[in-house]
């Protein structure tokens with residue numbers, strides 16, 4: 550049995566991949582035939598500083614020979630150091646480490662319920678088209694009901710309103726509401742950056758209603774939008790936010806951070822996870838922060854994103870099947886009136902990896918430390934891809 554046959558034989562078929570990757574380095578991946586691809590997917594915004602970054606690799610291998618895991622019954626060195634980095638890069642809060650985006654969002658939901666328990670508040674207002682993960686609570690928060698089909702009964706206590714509709718949130722708030730939960734840029738729902746007025750309006754509304762504002766920064770966090778956290782574009786702070794994906798640049802790690810004033814809500818025994826904040830995972834996270842500082846990753850992200858978005862916007866006039874380009878930093882969506890799969894597979898043939906989001910959006914999540922030459926190469930392939938699709 551070859552390795553592809555073993556995949557089919559032994560891996561539960563929740564995914565159906567056809568491409569086999571063997572190696573990654575910087576902005577590139579290589580498949581099992583040795584073909585090289587420029588990666589504008591970064592493992593869905595995970596490898597934000599490129600594949601197998603030498604500093605991440607070294608941090609992991611050094612830590613692996615020193616200490617992997619002891620459990621949260623004991624203190625270890627890397628977790629507080631990484632929490633300090635996150636706290637200082639964000640709003641100065643306190644951090645809980647976990648293992649994935651869904652688990653981080655479970656933390657947000659549990660936190661809101663615990664905060665609201667003696668106030669009679671447990672409901673959470675979420676957004677249509679949002680995505681928060683595949684665990685039962687994060688699925689209940691997710692605004693796409695098709696993901697919940699077959700997994701009922703749904704967890705109670707979640708309502709959904711249209712993203713961007715402040716009035717709808719206002720109308721949904723009741724004396725049972727504990728929190729509003731949203732992504733500062735809808736990711737899976739089609740790369741839709743929020744309007745500043747909307748985010749600021751939600752913050753004001755939550756303050757007036759005395760409820761929590763919770764941001765899911767699992768996809769937008771760790772520099773993806775040109776700031777360390779996307780909400781920093783809007784000059785507001787949430788009460789609590791989640792993050793995961795790029796925090797370990799490929800090493801699985803998630804976290805949530807609460808404002809320091811909420812310190813007493815989750816006390817010993819109320820929330821836990823065996824693998825949260827292991828020395829190994831946090832070593833990768835510390836390397837990520839070091840790379841951001843040393844290599845001026847945010848500056849590069851902003852510079853390259855301006856070039857990319859002005860190039861993509863020029864395509865809207867050129868091709869009638871491209872209807873809109875939306876972006877915040879290196880989080881980019883191109884709406885097309887042709888099947889998004891056609892765009893992705895044509896680009897793939899030419900050695901460029903793209904993603905989709907929602908029904909009609911081609912999604913680009915390039916490495917944030919991409920070089921000028923690599924970006925030019927990607928834009929070239931995108932030009933050729935659309936040109937060929939235009940002719941046929």
Ligand SMILES: Cc1ncc(COP(=O)(O)O)c(C=O)c1O
Nearest residue numbers: 649650651680681682736767768
């Ligand atoms: C905004 C957002 N939240 C949560 C998740 C779930 O993260 P994970 O797959 O790590 O559980 C994702 C994953 O795509 C996401 O984009």
